[in-house]
Amino acid sequence: MSKFDKIRPYYDTEVNHALKELVNHPMMKAMMNFAYPNLDDAIWKEQLLRTYSIRDFQINFAYQAIKKILEKTSDGLTTSGFEKLEPNTAYYFISNHRDIILDTSLLNVCLFDHDLIMTASAIGDNLVKKDFLLKLSKLNRNFLVQRGLPPRELLQSSKLLSEYMYHLVSRENRSVWIAQREGRTKDGNDATHQGVLKMIAMANDEKDVMDFFKKIKLVPVSISYEYDPTDALKMPQLMAEANDEIYIKEKNEDFITLLSGIIGQKKRIHIHVGDVLEQEIDQIKAENDNNNKQIQALAQAIDDSILQSYKLWPTNFIAYDLLHNTTTYSSMYTEKEKQLFERRLELRINADDTKQKESFLAMYANPVINKLKYQEIETN
Known part of the structure; x- marks a missing residue:
């Protein structure tokens, strides 16, 4: 599947080689010392070098790191809706998006705790420009969304992304996570962008686009933090938008935001997974025969699920x-x-x-x- 090489995470055969390149990186040491504060470096290094699959890396290292983050920077994580999901079944999770790393990491912790298939997750390539972060994201089963492309290249990139996500769900029985919009919600108004749904539908192999959305088992996910650890960092962009100004990010802004999300105080966190959108899709299909109107109605159905189940603090x-x-x-x-x-x-x-x-x-x-x-x- 070499056509996906630009965007895909590591194959298991590539995992050990990547870990050998990362094992002595100061960021890896900082991460491991955080997750395993009482463990001698030589022990985690030896274990890391004996890791040959993404699953082993996620369960033995990433999972423990996220648990430690929750312990140190939150007052706990609660969940609802996971009991409705079937084991050994791939779902297409579409979620509101507040934190660069934690949204998907916490969802995967919950999926693992409920014996469900963990996700491959979309991440903007602008967020992993540093070599260490790119390798770490590929070890965590992230696939890349290419940003800042000219229109023709963007169209080709969107088709490739759509095809890859569908390949994961339909061929590899791997769940997929994607945000309901490009970039994080900064003003607290969670809304599904129709462009995201149109991109997903590029891989449509059914006569009717709604049949395709039904086949991929679309599940809305709502995540809420009592305190947003990056709230103040979102202010410059919100102010620029309020003043009709073009906002230009600082050089290391994404990296600072990423770190702040991880180490900042969040208090309580709640994740709710909604029902698979089946009845809603049947109803949309029955009421509309226009593709654009169907996509518009589907975006509304996703919003309805996310907004109604959003946990208020x-x-x-x-x-x-x-x-x-x-x-x-x-x-x-x-x-x-x-x-x-x-x-x-x-x-x-x-x-x-x-x-x-x-x-x-x-x-x-x-x-x-x-x-x-x-x-x-x-x-x-």
Whole structure:
């Protein structure tokens, strides 16, 4: 399958060679010392050099590292919906996206804990420009989404990506993860971009595109963090967009964001996997015979699942009340929680800048506003 070589993760036959190249890298040492603080370097190095498959690397090293990250930077991870998934079955997970590395890593931890097939996951090639990160991502079964291409090359790249993801699900029985939009959601408004669905459908081998989406077992995933460890880092881009300015990233911005997401405090985290979109797709097919309208309706069905199942935290309700100058949801948080959030606001942004303050609060408040479109939120 050499046509996928530009974007695919390592084959198992390539894993040991890659690990030999990485074993003495200072970043590997830092990662291992974090995951195994009481283990002598010689022991983990020996174990690493005896690793010959992605699964072994993920279970023996990546899984332990993520567990340690959860232990040190969160108040725990809860889940719902995983019990509805079938073992030995590949799913096409489409998810809201808040953190570069953790969203997929945490999903894989949950899949492994529930004896389900772990995912191959999409990652932008702009995020793994450093050789160490590229190798590590390929060891973690990430495949590359090529960014910044001219239109003709972008079309070819999209076709290749679509074909590869379909190949994984249909031929290798490997689950796939992709974000519902290009890049992370920075304003708290999770929405599925139709362009992502159109890209997925490029591999369509059915007469009807909805039959294709039904065949790949599309599952919406909702992930919510009580505190977004990269909230303040998202502000410059939000401010630029608010002022109709073109935002240009700093040289190491993606890398700093990636690290901040891993080591920053998150408090509680929740992941919900929705139902496989089958009845919804049947209904879309019955009601629409226009491809564009079908894609539009499918994007809405994914949004409905993600937004309704999004776990709201005290931080969301505090931000809503502060933003709207109300006490509507005061029963959903304590005074101490409010003080901690306000302190975070003061430390992380210029609270005297009204626009910036409103954008920061909206980032946390928008999930409440989105949930209200579906149901009244009962206050205790």
